[in-house]
Amino acid sequence: MSELLKKDEMKPGGIGQGGSMERRYTGSWRTFVPITDFETCIQCLACWIVCPDSAIPVEDGERRETNMHHCKGCGICAVECPVDAITMVREGEEDDE
Amino acid sequence: MAENVALTGNDSAAYALRQINPDVVAAYPITPQTELMHKFAAYVADGEVDTELVRVESEHSAMSATVAASLSGARACTATSANGLALMWEILYIASSTRCPIVMPVVNRALSAPINIHCDHSDTMGARDSGWIQLYSENCQEAYDNAVQAVRIAEHPDVRLPVMVCLDGFILSHTLEGLEVNDDQDVKDFIGTLDRPDSLLNVDDPETFGMFTLQNYYFEFKKQQVDAMEKVPAVIEQVGQEYGELTGRSYGLLDPYRCEDADIILVGLGSTTGTAKQAADDLREEEGLKCGVLKLRTFRPFPAEQVCRVLSGADITGVLDRAVSFGLGGPLFHELRSARYGETAPMIDFIYGLGGRDLSLDNVKDIFRSLAEARDSGQTEPTTRFVGVRE
Numbered sequence: 001m002s003e004l005l006k007k008d009e010m011k012p013g014g015i016g017q018g019g020s021m022e023r024r025y026t027g028s029w030r031t032f033v034p035i036t037d038f039e040t041c042i043q044c045l046a047c048w049i050v051c052p053d054s055a056i057p058v059e060d061g062e063r064r065e066t067n068m069h070h071c072k073g074c075g076i077c078a079v080e081c082p083v084d085a086i087t088m089v090r091e092g093e094e095d096d097e
Numbered sequence: 098m099a100e101n102v103a104l105t106g107n108d109s110a111a112y113a114l115r116q117i118n119p120d121v122v123a124a125y126p127i128t129p130q131t132e133l134m135h136k137f138a139a140y141v142a143d144g145e146v147d148t149e150l151v152r153v154e155s156e157h158s159a160m161s162a163t164v165a166a167s168l169s170g171a172r173a174c175t176a177t178s179a180n181g182l183a184l185m186w187e188i189l190y191i192a193s194s195t196r197c198p199i200v201m202p203v204v205n206r207a208l209s210a211p212i213n214i215h216c217d218h219s220d221t222m223g224a225r226d227s228g229w230i231q232l233y234s235e236n237c238q239e240a241y242d243n244a245v246q247a248v249r250i251a252e253h254p255d256v257r258l259p260v261m262v263c264l265d266g267f268i269l270s271h272t273l274e275g276l277e278v279n280d281d282q283d284v285k286d287f288i289g290t291l292d293r294p295d296s297l298l299n300v301d302d303p304e305t306f307g308m309f310t311l312q313n314y315y316f317e318f319k320k321q322q323v324d325a326m327e328k329v330p331a332v333i334e335q336v337g338q339e340y341g342e343l344t345g346r347s348y349g350l351l352d353p354y355r356c357e358d359a360d361i362i363l364v365g366l367g368s369t370t371g372t373a374k375q376a377a378d379d380l381r382e383e384e385g386l387k388c389g390v391l392k393l394r395t396f397r398p399f400p401a402e403q404v405c406r407v408l409s410g411a412d413i414t415g416v417l418d419r420a421v422s423f424g425l426g427g428p429l430f431h432e433l434r435s436a437r438y439g440e441t442a443p444m445i446d447f448i449y450g451l452g453g454r455d456l457s458l459d460n461v462k463d464i465f466r467s468l469a470e471a472r473d474s475g476q477t478e479p480t481t482r483f484v485g486v487r488e
Contacts, residue, residue, distance in 0.1 A: 007317040012257065012325070013196035014310060014318055015295050018303035 021070075026053075030073035032088040034066050040085035047077035047086065098280050099344065106269030109237040109276060110176065110202040110262065111136035113244035115146055116284035117200070120171035123151035123162035127181035128214045129266040130204040134176060156181040160188035167197035168306050170296035172248070174199060178266060179206035179220045186224070192259045193228025194322060195307060198251035198291070199259040201229075202244060205367065205419075206266040207452045215453020216266040218366065221396075222420040222428045228322055230260040230329055231397040233366040235352070237274040240264040242346055243394075245279070248288040249336045255328040265368040267453065279344055287343055326398045333395055350400040352392040353407045355381070359389025361468045362408055364433060365417035366393055369449070369456055373417065376461035388465050396429070401436035408437065413472040414444045415464055417456075421448050426481040443477040449484040460484055 010016075041063070048056045048063055055071040057064045066077075078086040104112060111133050114122070122141075124134045141150045151166075153159045159175050166173035177185060182203055192199055203221050207213040221231060230250060234240040240262065247260040264270060279287075295304055310318060334349050341347025354374045356362055363373050370392040377388035391407050393400065408414050418427025425431060430446035437444070447464050449456045464484065471477045 004313055005317070007320050007324075010314070010317055010321070011295070012318075012321050013295075014194065014306075014308045015196075016305050016308050018305050020305060 026070055026072065027068045030068075030071060030091055032073040032075060033068070033091050033094055034071065034073065034075065034077055035087045035089050035094060036066060037085045037087070040083050042083055042085075044082060046080050046082060050076050050080045052076065099277055099283070101275060101277050103273050103275050104237055104241070104278075105132070105271055105273050106234075106237045106240045106264045107133040107204065107271065108136055109241035109274075109278075110244050110264065111140070112278055113241045113284075114174055114202075115140045116245065116279070116281050117172070117174065117248055117288060118146045118285070119148050119174040119200075121149050121151065121163065121166035121173045122175060123153050123159045123166065123173070124175050125153055125156050125159045125177070125181060127156070127178045129206055129270045130176050130178040130181065130202070132270070133202060133204065156184040157188060160185040160192060163199050163201075164188055164192045164195065164197050165297070167192070167199050167293075168195060168297045170291070170293045170298065172252075172291045173197070174201060176202040176204070178204040179208055182220045182224060183208060186227075189224055189227040189229060191307070194318065196257040196325075197259055198248075198257050200244065200247045200251055200262065201259065202240070202262045202264060204266045204270045205263055213452040214266070216268050216368075216419070217451045217453065218263075218418075218420040219451070221261055221263050222422075224261070225397055225428065228258065228326075229397060230256075230258055230326075230395070232260060232262050232394055233396060234262065234264040234269065235368055235371050235392060236276075237264075237269055237272070238276040238346070239394075240269060241276060241278060242340065242344070242348065245284055245287065246336050246340050246348060250329070250332055252291055253332045253336075256325055256332050258322075258325055258329070263367065268368045277344070277346075283343060287340070329398045330395070330400060330403075348394060350393075350395040350403050351407060352394055354390040354392065356389035356391055356407050356411075358387055359410070360387040360412045361415070361465055361472065362389045362391050362411040363415045363417060363461070363465065363468070364391045364393065364404070364408075364429065366396060366429065367419070369417055369419065369461075372456060372458055373461050376458055376465055379458070380462060380465050384466075386465060386469055393429070399432050399436065401432075404433060405437055405440070408440075408442070411442060413442060413468050413477075415468045416444060416446050417464075418446055418448045419450045421451065430481070443471065444480065445471060445477055446481045447484050448481065454485055456484065
């Protein structure tokens, strides 16, 4: 572990570098996993807009596989998907689908 | 230019807010603060300020919006009283610990129950550990002057902490008083512009606000707050002196009145100290009692050293507490006694005026006389006394 900062090395007020959660693995919080059927997906990017964790990467204007490092399995993407291309499956049971 | 006007305490604080011209004010009405915000809302409606007035649905929201505005780099203010302050509780701590230099007039009022709209200090005394600076005002002039100075104190780079400008409900808030107000431009120049080193709206270099810290970092942030508070007394004195150069009215941490040669000193906060000064004058003249009054303008940070210096020559000290900590006594008394640890001169606590019960000139004279009697007889028990309660 890196050395902890001392009091006067820290910016006051609990304010610090933005976006640091990107470096943390929070995928373990998940109970349900979103499974995306790319055959059905129309690339409207609604999921990318509504995802509260920025866990849907977009490249060249198209969404890719959900980033399981950060996805908490909230299921908002599955609810909002206009073509029902996303199914929520219990963690560990993805292969049964 | 400066002019003499007649204003109530609420109007004087609103007048100061107009001159401060905050970027954002978020407020919710509560007696006796309501008129303050009525007046300020009129300034907004008349285009006399550039403030965005956010009308929220509760004091919890008022403080939340004020914090968010402050974190965005805005100069943000609000005002409240009693139960409204109590509803802000959670966010009071967040305001101070995220280092928001918010200025908030608090029109002191008793906390429920039973419900009561009149003055005591139970609201702000309960918030004494919330990390806010607290200034208390003796009269409407001071409420106005304190509000203007509070901006400079709060925003000082060594401080960056929120300030409560306390003024007694009804006794000051609804009482018309002649006072001198400063020129608009003078106030503008005096307070300058807010320079917050970080901002929620800085999208070029985004930062995390309200971060999650655990056992390994939280403690250091708290120590930073402790350190910032330690720098406050010097800033209050410096700002008070500069304000004096501008207006002729200088301010410090304390306001000792006839204490140099006093045998008996009564310590207090707010409007009652005005009554106490009159009582001291009368008793010196009529009964030869050498009385003095020590008004604490600053309660947080607690000016322990400075208070002890003033009290060092007195035979006995009385403390006027307009609040009670159930199971302990008066908060001012206990902090003062703790500050004077090791001193042998006796102290007696007088808890008075809860729920707005008047403390008359005769009541204060009786308090001084009872202190003289305790000094002469050596009998200081009980050390906590309740003035004017029927029992």
